[in-house]
Amino acid sequence: MNNNQSDNLHCCEYINMNEEKSTIIPDICICPPCGNCCSNLLKCPPSRDIEINIMVANIQDRFRIPWRGGARRISLDSAVPLLLFPAALYFAAQGFWPTILIFSLVTLFLYYTHRTVRKYRVATKFFYVWTLTSASLVFIIFQFLVVYMLDINTDENIIFTIFMVATAVCFFRTKKLAIKSHLKQDLEMTNLNENEVDENAILLDDTEDILCSPCKRVVPPRAYHCFVCKTCVIQQHVHSYWIDCCIGKHNRKPYIAGLILGAILFTFLSNLILTTLCHPFNVFATVLLPDDCSDVYYDIVYGICFVSGLYCFAVAVILLFMFLYDTYMVSLGITYHEWQERCKEYKGDRPWFLSRQIIGNVGSNWRTFFNNI
Incomplete structure (x- = not known):
């Protein structure tokens, strides 16, 4: 874009994807792709040529906020979690059945969205922004609502903070070191026919160097091609949309250390919130578990804290499952794609991972994993 042209823009103007000056609001209703799409849908029978991709691209191009020097574009997949997660917590805090409904809908939505983007290898920031938004909002709720209003000991808060920092450091290191596994960062992708590739990543030969198509x-x-990162990755286990890296x-x-620390963190946080809001009972010594939570919906603030505790428990279960699955893969000495x-x-009579050779190599696989630099 021409710098001189951008300097003459006021706060609601921008240069669109066709390199033309446009404004945020007035020309939304006269967007040609939107008009063509509506016209084709209203035909009898409806036309299949509805230009949905062009319409979505135009809507995303117009999704901007006024800014000095020209309107700034906001990514839709990054903006949705910022609105969806707080709204889900608020509506779930309205009562028992809203909690069941919202948690079920959010779970199904995240599952099918994640499954779809993995299937079509879509590069998106949605899940990464969801991770940051949910973690930040739960931290704010705990520190400014639960700790402030209810009985949380200083020692418990310190333990929570230590685990939170350790988990954040592990995932930060995971994202920072991801590029070291890339074979070539400046590699330009060539166009690939969708019918030629069936998997999200191409498993390459394990015995000799070959050509990555x-x-x-x-x-x-043991190099694998990731279509999201658009490069080959050494010993790629999986592309994690939740932290936006391979x-x-x-x-x-x-990554594995972050999973177990995160599972401990959210289990501890969930226990602190739920045993503080609900009527707890002693398991042994000072360990408490929630018992009667029937009073948490009488106040909206208590309700938000309660559903935040439930969300933390759900996240802890998922992280624990992921940790156990990854440790199992390390024990076998393979990655997810392998x-x-x-x-x-x-094609043997029993599963290959139950063979004596695989079971006997568990110790050496873990030594290789820890010595792998």
Whole structure:
């Protein structure tokens, strides 16, 4: 975009994707793709040529906020979690049945959205922004509502803070070290026919260097092509949308450490919130568990704290499951993609991962994992 042209823009103007001057509000209603889409849908029978992709691109291009020097564009997938998560907490805090309904709908929405973006290899910030938004909002609710209004000991708050910082450091290291597993950061992708690739990543030969068809270059053994990062990744385990990076050779250890620390953190936080709001009972010594939570919906603030505690418990269960699954993969000495390929190719009488050779190599696989630099 021409700098001289952008200097002449007022706060509601911007240069659109066609390199033309436009404004945020007045021309939304006369957007040609939107008009063509509506016209084609109203035909009898409806036309299939509705230009949905063009319409969505125009809507995203116009989703901006007034700013000095020209309106700034906001990514839709980044903006939705900022509105959706607080709204979900608020409506879930209205009562028992709203809690059940909202948690069910959010779970299904996240599951099918995540499944869809993985299937079509869509690059999106939605889940990463959801992670940051939910973690930040739960922290604010705990510190400014639960700690301020209810009985939380200083020692308990210190323990929570320590685990929170340790978890954040592990995931920060995971994201920072992800690029070290990339074979080439400045690699430009070539166009790839959708029918030529069935998986999210291409499993390459484990015995010798071969040619990666999307990259058009020779890659080392156990390298996998990620269509989201648009490069080959050494020992790629999976592309994590939740922290917006690939888990590979150089960042798998902090990733697994972050999973177990996160599971402990959210379990502890959930227990603190729920045992403070509900009537607790002693399990042994000073360990408490929530018992009667029937009074939490009489006040909206208590209701928000309560559903935040439930959300923390759900996150803790998911992180614990992911940690156990990843430790199982490390014990076998493989990644997620290698697991998929071996399950497809194995034709023995019993599962390949129950063979004596696999079971006998568990110790050496863990030594290799810790020594892998």
